[in-house]
Amino acid sequence: MPELPEVETVVRGLRPVLVGRTLQGLWCDWPRAVHSPSLEEFADRVRGQRVLAVERRAKYIVIQLEHDYLLVHLKMTGRLYVSPCDRVQEADRWVHVRFPLDGAEELRFSDSRKFGRVYLTSNPTRITGDLGPEPLAEAFSAAEFAQRLKLRDKGIKALLLDQTFIAGVGNIYADEALFRARIHPLTRSRDLTDAQITTLYETVRAALADGIAREGASVNWYRKADGSRGSAQDSLFVYGRAGQPCRVCGTPLQKIRVAQRGTHFCPSCQSFEGV
DNA sequence: CGGACAACCTGGCGGC
Protein backbone atom coordinates (compact mmCIF):
# COMPACT_ATOMS: atom_id res chain seq x y z
CA MET A 1 0.00 0.00 0.00
CA PRO A 2 2.39 2.55 1.10
CA GLU A 3 4.00 4.32 -1.83
CA LEU A 4 6.54 7.09 -1.79
CA PRO A 5 4.25 9.74 -0.21
CA GLU A 6 3.04 7.38 2.50
CA VAL A 7 6.55 6.18 3.36
CA GLU A 8 7.82 9.77 3.37
CA THR A 9 5.03 10.72 5.77
CA VAL A 10 5.88 7.84 8.10
CA VAL A 11 9.54 8.86 8.02
CA ARG A 12 8.71 12.46 8.89
CA GLY A 13 6.56 11.29 11.78
CA LEU A 14 9.14 8.87 13.14
CA ARG A 15 12.12 11.19 12.91
CA PRO A 16 11.34 13.39 15.94
CA VAL A 17 10.42 10.47 18.20
CA LEU A 18 13.20 8.10 17.12
CA VAL A 19 16.38 10.08 16.52
CA GLY A 20 18.61 9.89 19.58
CA ARG A 21 16.91 6.80 21.00
CA THR A 22 18.86 3.59 21.64
CA LEU A 23 17.63 0.22 20.41
CA GLN A 24 17.74 -2.41 23.17
CA GLY A 25 17.22 -5.56 21.15
CA LEU A 26 14.77 -7.42 18.95
CA TRP A 27 11.57 -9.35 19.63
CA CYS A 28 9.88 -11.25 16.82
CA ASP A 29 6.99 -13.70 16.48
CA TRP A 30 7.20 -14.10 12.71
CA PRO A 31 10.79 -14.90 11.76
CA ARG A 32 10.21 -14.43 8.04
CA ALA A 33 9.67 -10.73 8.69
CA VAL A 34 13.39 -10.51 9.47
CA HIS A 35 15.03 -10.74 6.08
CA SER A 36 18.66 -10.59 7.13
CA PRO A 37 20.86 -11.22 8.99
CA SER A 38 19.72 -14.14 11.17
CA LEU A 39 17.44 -13.38 14.13
CA GLU A 40 20.29 -14.00 16.56
CA GLU A 41 22.80 -11.82 14.77
CA PHE A 42 20.20 -9.11 14.17
CA ALA A 43 19.38 -8.92 17.89
CA ASP A 44 23.02 -8.91 18.95
CA ARG A 45 24.08 -6.29 16.46
CA VAL A 46 21.19 -3.90 16.91
CA ARG A 47 21.41 -3.87 20.71
CA GLY A 48 22.93 -0.67 22.06
CA GLN A 49 22.95 1.23 18.77
CA ARG A 50 21.63 4.77 18.83
CA VAL A 51 19.43 6.14 16.05
CA LEU A 52 21.29 8.85 14.15
CA ALA A 53 18.79 9.58 11.38
CA VAL A 54 15.53 8.42 9.79
CA GLU A 55 15.45 8.72 6.00
CA ARG A 56 13.65 7.26 2.97
CA ARG A 57 14.91 5.60 -0.21
CA ALA A 58 12.09 4.75 -2.62
CA LYS A 59 9.60 2.82 -0.46
CA TYR A 60 12.22 1.79 2.09
CA ILE A 61 12.42 3.41 5.52
CA VAL A 62 16.13 3.80 6.23
CA ILE A 63 17.09 4.17 9.89
CA GLN A 64 20.73 5.08 10.30
CA LEU A 65 22.30 3.62 13.42
CA GLU A 66 25.79 4.11 14.78
CA HIS A 67 27.26 1.11 12.95
CA ASP A 68 24.45 -0.19 10.73
CA TYR A 69 21.34 0.73 8.82
CA LEU A 70 17.95 -0.66 9.81
CA LEU A 71 15.78 -0.85 6.69
CA VAL A 72 12.04 -1.50 6.70
CA HIS A 73 9.82 -2.18 3.71
CA LEU A 74 6.12 -1.90 4.54
CA LYS A 75 4.90 -3.69 1.38
CA MET A 76 1.07 -3.70 1.40
CA THR A 77 -0.03 -3.44 5.02
CA GLY A 78 3.03 -2.65 7.11
CA ARG A 79 3.06 0.00 9.81
CA LEU A 80 6.01 1.33 11.78
CA TYR A 81 5.55 3.38 14.92
CA VAL A 82 6.77 4.06 18.44
CA SER A 83 4.52 3.07 21.33
CA PRO A 84 4.68 2.45 25.07
CA CYS A 85 5.53 -1.23 25.61
CA ASP A 86 3.61 -1.76 28.84
CA ARG A 87 0.13 -1.69 27.42
CA VAL A 88 -2.08 -4.41 28.89
CA GLN A 89 -4.77 -4.02 26.27
CA GLU A 90 -3.09 -4.67 22.95
CA ALA A 91 -5.04 -2.88 20.24
CA ASP A 92 -2.76 -3.92 17.38
CA ARG A 93 -3.01 -7.69 16.74
CA TRP A 94 -0.50 -7.59 13.93
CA VAL A 95 2.75 -6.54 15.60
CA HIS A 96 5.39 -9.05 14.49
CA VAL A 97 8.62 -7.24 15.29
CA ARG A 98 9.44 -5.01 18.25
CA PHE A 99 12.59 -3.07 19.06
CA PRO A 100 12.57 -2.11 22.74
CA LEU A 101 13.81 1.44 23.29
CA ASP A 102 14.99 3.30 26.32
CA GLY A 103 12.17 4.76 28.44
CA ALA A 104 9.64 1.87 28.35
CA GLU A 105 8.77 2.45 24.72
CA GLU A 106 9.30 0.32 21.66
CA LEU A 107 9.56 0.66 17.90
CA ARG A 108 6.91 -1.61 16.41
CA PHE A 109 6.55 -3.20 13.03
CA SER A 110 2.97 -4.29 12.44
CA ASP A 111 1.84 -6.08 9.28
CA SER A 112 -1.41 -7.98 8.82
CA ARG A 113 -0.43 -9.59 5.53
CA LYS A 114 3.11 -10.42 6.62
CA PHE A 115 4.70 -9.27 3.35
CA GLY A 116 6.85 -6.56 4.94
CA ARG A 117 10.48 -7.09 5.87
CA VAL A 118 13.16 -5.60 8.10
CA TYR A 119 16.86 -5.64 7.24
CA LEU A 120 20.02 -4.78 9.13
CA THR A 121 23.07 -3.98 7.06
CA SER A 122 26.22 -1.92 7.14
CA ASN A 123 25.80 -1.28 3.43
CA PRO A 124 22.22 -0.36 2.46
CA THR A 125 23.01 -0.18 -1.24
CA ARG A 126 23.19 -3.96 -1.17
CA ILE A 127 19.42 -3.80 -0.70
CA THR A 128 18.50 -0.59 -2.54
CA GLY A 129 21.21 -0.71 -5.20
CA ASP A 130 19.02 -1.60 -8.17
CA LEU A 131 16.46 1.13 -7.56
CA GLY A 132 15.98 3.89 -10.11
CA PRO A 133 16.21 7.61 -9.37
CA GLU A 134 14.14 9.41 -6.76
CA PRO A 135 11.49 11.25 -8.78
CA LEU A 136 11.37 14.20 -6.39
CA ALA A 137 15.13 14.64 -6.11
CA GLU A 138 16.37 18.06 -7.11
CA ALA A 139 18.87 16.45 -9.47
CA PHE A 140 16.26 14.38 -11.30
CA SER A 141 15.52 16.30 -14.49
CA ALA A 142 12.97 15.99 -17.27
CA ALA A 143 15.87 15.26 -19.59
CA GLU A 144 17.01 12.32 -17.49
CA PHE A 145 13.45 11.01 -17.29
CA ALA A 146 13.12 11.20 -21.07
CA GLN A 147 16.50 9.61 -21.63
CA ARG A 148 15.76 6.68 -19.32
CA LEU A 149 12.29 6.24 -20.82
CA LYS A 150 13.64 5.97 -24.33
CA LEU A 151 15.82 3.03 -23.32
CA ARG A 152 12.73 0.98 -22.60
CA ASP A 153 9.74 -0.26 -24.56
CA LYS A 154 6.79 -1.42 -22.55
CA GLY A 155 3.37 -0.31 -21.42
CA ILE A 156 3.74 3.05 -19.68
CA LYS A 157 1.88 2.01 -16.55
CA ALA A 158 4.04 -1.07 -16.12
CA LEU A 159 7.09 1.11 -16.62
CA LEU A 160 6.02 3.60 -13.94
CA LEU A 161 5.57 0.70 -11.52
CA ASP A 162 9.04 -0.66 -12.32
CA GLN A 163 11.17 0.39 -9.33
CA THR A 164 14.37 0.14 -11.36
CA PHE A 165 12.99 2.77 -13.76
CA ILE A 166 11.61 5.24 -11.19
CA ALA A 167 11.73 4.53 -7.47
CA GLY A 168 8.70 5.01 -5.29
CA VAL A 169 5.72 5.18 -7.65
CA GLY A 170 3.05 2.58 -6.89
CA ASN A 171 -0.41 1.76 -8.15
CA ILE A 172 -2.27 4.82 -6.84
CA TYR A 173 0.18 7.45 -7.98
CA ALA A 174 0.86 5.75 -11.32
CA ASP A 175 -2.84 6.02 -12.16
CA GLU A 176 -3.00 9.58 -10.86
CA ALA A 177 0.06 10.72 -12.80
CA LEU A 178 -1.23 9.18 -16.05
CA PHE A 179 -4.60 10.83 -15.60
CA ARG A 180 -3.04 14.23 -14.97
CA ALA A 181 -0.92 13.75 -18.09
CA ARG A 182 -3.97 12.60 -20.11
CA ILE A 183 -2.11 9.46 -21.15
CA HIS A 184 -3.90 6.12 -21.55
CA PRO A 185 -2.30 3.54 -19.23
CA LEU A 186 -1.84 1.00 -22.04
CA THR A 187 0.18 3.37 -24.22
CA ARG A 188 3.54 1.88 -25.13
CA SER A 189 6.40 3.99 -23.84
CA ARG A 190 7.97 4.19 -27.32
CA ASP A 191 4.79 5.78 -28.64
CA LEU A 192 4.86 8.75 -26.27
CA THR A 193 5.64 12.09 -27.84
CA ASP A 194 8.34 14.32 -26.40
CA ALA A 195 5.61 16.64 -25.15
CA GLN A 196 3.83 13.77 -23.41
CA ILE A 197 7.06 12.63 -21.78
CA THR A 198 7.74 16.09 -20.43
CA THR A 199 4.18 16.34 -19.16
CA LEU A 200 4.41 12.93 -17.51
CA TYR A 201 7.63 13.90 -15.77
CA GLU A 202 5.81 16.88 -14.29
CA THR A 203 2.65 14.98 -13.34
CA VAL A 204 4.53 12.13 -11.66
CA ARG A 205 6.26 14.69 -9.46
CA ALA A 206 3.08 16.70 -8.88
CA ALA A 207 1.02 13.63 -7.94
CA LEU A 208 3.68 12.49 -5.47
CA ALA A 209 4.19 15.99 -4.05
CA ASP A 210 0.44 16.40 -3.53
CA GLY A 211 0.36 13.00 -1.82
CA ILE A 212 3.07 14.11 0.60
CA ALA A 213 1.36 17.46 1.21
CA ARG A 214 -1.77 15.54 2.20
CA GLU A 215 0.25 13.10 4.32
CA GLY A 216 -0.50 10.03 2.24
CA ALA A 217 -3.57 8.15 1.05
CA SER A 218 -5.26 6.08 3.75
CA VAL A 219 -7.29 3.97 1.34
CA ASN A 220 -7.17 0.97 3.62
CA TRP A 221 -4.34 0.00 5.98
CA TYR A 222 -2.00 2.93 5.75
CA ARG A 223 -1.62 5.08 8.85
CA LYS A 224 0.84 7.81 9.77
CA ALA A 225 3.41 7.11 12.46
CA ASP A 226 1.08 8.63 15.05
CA GLY A 227 -1.77 6.33 13.99
CA SER A 228 -3.88 8.93 12.22
CA ARG A 229 -4.97 8.89 8.59
CA GLY A 230 -3.64 10.90 5.71
CA SER A 231 -6.07 12.82 3.51
CA ALA A 232 -4.73 12.19 0.01
CA GLN A 233 -7.46 9.60 -0.60
CA ASP A 234 -10.01 12.43 -0.61
CA SER A 235 -8.51 14.25 -3.56
CA LEU A 236 -7.57 11.46 -5.95
CA PHE A 237 -8.70 11.94 -9.54
CA VAL A 238 -9.13 8.32 -10.60
CA TYR A 239 -7.81 5.71 -8.15
CA GLY A 240 -10.70 3.88 -6.50
CA ARG A 241 -13.28 5.91 -8.41
CA ALA A 242 -14.44 3.45 -11.10
CA GLY A 243 -17.94 4.29 -12.25
CA GLN A 244 -17.84 7.75 -10.71
CA PRO A 245 -17.71 10.87 -12.89
CA CYS A 246 -14.35 12.20 -14.01
CA ARG A 247 -13.57 15.33 -12.01
CA VAL A 248 -12.56 17.07 -15.24
CA CYS A 249 -15.13 16.01 -17.86
CA GLY A 250 -17.82 14.04 -16.02
CA THR A 251 -17.40 10.84 -18.03
CA PRO A 252 -17.75 7.70 -15.87
CA LEU A 253 -14.28 6.43 -14.97
CA GLN A 254 -13.28 2.93 -16.00
CA LYS A 255 -11.28 0.20 -14.29
CA ILE A 256 -9.27 -2.32 -16.26
CA ARG A 257 -6.43 -4.73 -15.59
CA VAL A 258 -2.97 -3.54 -16.63
CA ALA A 259 0.24 -5.28 -15.62
CA GLN A 260 -1.87 -7.43 -13.29
CA ARG A 261 -2.95 -4.34 -11.34
CA GLY A 262 -6.32 -2.64 -11.07
CA THR A 263 -6.01 0.43 -13.28
CA HIS A 264 -8.31 3.44 -13.17
CA PHE A 265 -8.65 5.98 -15.95
CA CYS A 266 -10.96 8.33 -17.80
CA PRO A 267 -11.82 6.92 -21.24
CA SER A 268 -12.44 10.44 -22.50
CA CYS A 269 -9.51 12.40 -21.06
CA GLN A 270 -7.08 9.52 -21.60
CA SER A 271 -8.06 8.20 -25.03
CA PHE A 272 -5.23 7.06 -27.30
CA GLU A 273 -6.14 9.85 -29.73
CA GLY A 274 -6.58 12.34 -26.95
CA VAL A 275 -3.57 14.50 -27.67
C1' DC B 1 13.96 -7.50 -22.68
C1' DG B 2 8.90 -7.79 -21.92
C1' DG B 3 4.64 -9.97 -20.47
C1' DA B 4 1.84 -13.26 -17.88
C1' DC B 5 1.24 -15.55 -13.70
C1' DA B 6 1.97 -17.69 -9.31
C1' DA B 7 3.65 -16.91 -4.62
C1' DC B 8 3.92 -14.74 -0.42
C1' DC B 9 -0.42 -13.78 3.47
C1' DT B 10 -4.56 -11.93 5.80
C1' DG B 11 -8.66 -9.19 6.12
C1' DG B 12 -12.63 -6.72 4.30
C1' DC B 13 -16.47 -6.57 1.43
C1' DG B 14 -20.23 -7.80 -1.67
C1' DG B 15 -23.23 -11.45 -3.11
C1' DC B 16 -26.22 -15.21 -2.15
Next chain:
DNA sequence: TGCCGCCAGGTTGTCC
Protein backbone atom coordinates in the same frame (compact mmCIF):
# COMPACT_ATOMS: atom_id res chain seq x y z
C1' DT C 1 -25.48 -14.81 10.11
C1' DG C 2 -22.53 -17.66 7.38
C1' DC C 3 -19.84 -19.12 3.59
C1' DC C 4 -17.45 -18.04 -0.81
C1' DG C 5 -15.06 -15.71 -4.03
C1' DC C 6 -12.73 -11.66 -5.13
C1' DC C 7 -9.91 -7.79 -4.26
C1' DA C 8 -6.06 -5.24 -2.05
C1' DG C 9 -0.87 1.14 -1.71
C1' DG C 10 4.33 -4.58 -3.39
C1' DT C 11 7.94 -7.46 -4.89
C1' DT C 12 10.22 -11.62 -6.68
C1' DG C 13 10.89 -15.62 -9.27
C1' DT C 14 9.76 -18.61 -13.19
C1' DC C 15 8.44 -19.61 -17.70
C1' DC C 16 7.64 -18.43 -22.62
